Amino acid sequence: MPFSLFTSPNPSAGSDPFPYTLKVNPRAKSARLKMTPHGGLVVVVPPRFDKKQIALLLQHHEPWIKKIQAKFDAHRQPSLALSENGLPSSISFPEFAESWSVTYTHGGSGEVELKEKPGSTLFVSGEVADTALTQKLLSAWLKKRAQVHLLPALEKLSAAHDFSYASATVRLQHSRWGSCSSRRSITLNSKLLFLPEHLVRYIMVHELCHTVHMNHSRAFWSLVHQHDPLCQSNNREMKTAWKYVPAWLGQGS
Ligand SMILES: [Zn+2]
Known part of the structure; x- marks a missing residue:
């Protein structure tokens, strides 16, 4: 049985506050954020989504992103x-x-x-x-x-x-x-x-x-x-x- 661990990372650069991977999903109705343990932050957007809105989206969700990142860091084995x-x-x-x-x-x-x-x-x-x-x-x-x-x-x-x-x-x-x-x-x-x-x-x-x-x-x-x-x-x-x-x-x- 496949257990979905994480999506394959393809980090994008830019002036956004957080590095992220952009995924265009034809079935997505609106943009959403997803955090994966190793792939990091994933932004899922519908086709034709105005990419300029992403920085805004990230800004808006900054507290959430930081919280999840801290949680992931805490889980890492000290060894x-x-x-x-x-x-x-x-x-x-x-x-x-x-x-x-x-x-x-x-x-x-x-x-x-x-x-x-x-x-x-x-x-x-x-x-x-x-x-x-x-x-x-x-x-x-x-x-x-x-x-x-x-x-x-x-x-x-x-x-x-x-x-x-x-x-x-x-x-x-x-x-x-x-x-x-x-x-x-x-x-x-x-x-x-x-x-x-x-x-x-x-x-x-x-x-x-x-x-x-x-x-x-x-x-x-x-x-x-x-x-x-x-x-x-x-x-x-x-x-x-x-x-x-x-x-x-x-x-x-
Ligand atoms: Zn199975």
């Missing part, structure tokens, strides 16, 4: 301190008892190299000033950690509850925590590494139940409920689960 270039100085998967410190060493060769050192240190060297490239490398590393942790956990859960699936893969995704294809291939989002155990388990149960029911019918939910009696509250909790995902990953893929 997610960023180094000066906006990349993480530590990466932790609390539920999997793993915490890595990350060190960066400049040495420009146009490439970036990542090495795991004893003592749970990630040693990143090379063209680390290229934030996008470095982030990509960290994301690839994250995917490997997700393979190590998530796939065996899925296998174990599946065996314990007599499910069967064709294959399982891990991907770093923006908008889905997990999915299950009609061929019973399960995909899990690497970002699950940052979530509390009960939510990781809920997503796995949810996708495993899709191997039986490829829909969100009553029969499907009843099956989910059998394997996770708290599925309703867990499903609700997933709506704000983005808060566990570190900001440096928000815009990476």
